[in-house]
Amino acid sequence: MIDVLVLDVNETLTDMEPLRDGFAAAGLPRHSLEAWFAATLRDGFALTAVDGYAAFRDLAAGLLEAQLVAAGIEPTEETVGNVLSGFTRLPLHADVAPGLHKIHEAGVRIVTLTNGSAAMSENVFRDGGILPLIEHRLDVSVPQRWKPHADAYRYAAEVCGVPVERMGLAAVHPWDIDGAQRAGLQGFYIDRRTTPYPKVFSAPNHTVADFEALAELLQE
Template sequence: MAASRPEVLVLDVNETLSDLTPMRQRFEAAGLPGDSLDTWFAAVLRDGFALTAVETSADFGAIAADILTGQLAAAGVDSGDDAVRSVLSGMTQLKLHPDVVPGLRRLHEAGVRLVTLTNGAARMSEQMFTDAGVLPLLEQRLDVTKPGRWKPHRAAYEYAAEVCKVPLDRMALAAVHPWDIDGAKRAGLQGWYIDRRRTPYPKTFTAPDLVVADFEELAAQLAG
């Protein structure tokens, strides 16, 4: 599957670039099963999407804390603020997937402008990018605070295009989330599916323009 090289590549952050696996240990330390991470993350997205659907929004961190507090209470675990903060602080200490650094370096060398766009807070990933040495490769690190709508709402992608001063059709979005690909495609971007989990792309969503296993494969296809 081929794709044309965009002027700007928009990168999703959570799970696409960052590895959330270490968060499981924090959930376990708080008294929850490690797989509660998956339920928590899915529920945070659900509530963020629900607020966006009614044309409003809330901070990722606030929603994340609400969901985690509910999980702890349901499990009969102390849900004090310290416990919640201890778990959620792990989001600022994540690492990149191993393929991200070589892939982004090669894309940058090929002249592709790189920006991030997350439903979380852009500041949360700064240490991760700094530690990996890729912060200078990122022209912009954007979140959805200013547009006030979470991806996959069109306003989030339009905001990225406005900041980057390029038409939507000169941009592509790379993400592991089909809902993000679908939203980007509907807004006019190319959509590139990073199939880390080797799972079929849902037929109910707009098909991606490109499917690759990771960012090294993506860079190899685009940079030649």
């Protein structure tokens, strides 16, 4: 079906719930995570739309500082750093390791492509037992276009040396699936929570419950 499977990282592979502990330790409500992460994506998308670029960490840090100030908390470098360092300690979703092992055994090449920093996931992948399965860990710092811009996916194709038509993207984010499909990749929507797929985006080529189900699909 495909030669290369491109994986989104945040939320798709990693469970971001533990980040709430960092927000609580900083004095913010645990539910602040959603607004902060959504705002970080929003600003990254907005810069990409006007041919601009900023690193995920820079945007995330600035928005976190704004949240702290709004809550009457001094936004020290230590406080911000402690929250953001949580990305390096996130667990993988339970289906990720067994699913990716089966996909790798089926002969499909595996790479990651994140709007964050590829370096932040190294320990996460090592601790989760999937680091040896990943051929390339990519981020958008080279194309300087955040997903879902087509240049981000084309960059992954260039690194892997395959046409986009021989690649697929697996993600929990409809905007990522839509962007990948518009760039010519196949889209694999990971729907762990049976969330209705927004009708404003192009329908996913394939919908699966998790990575173990995706492995079964790719082995057919």
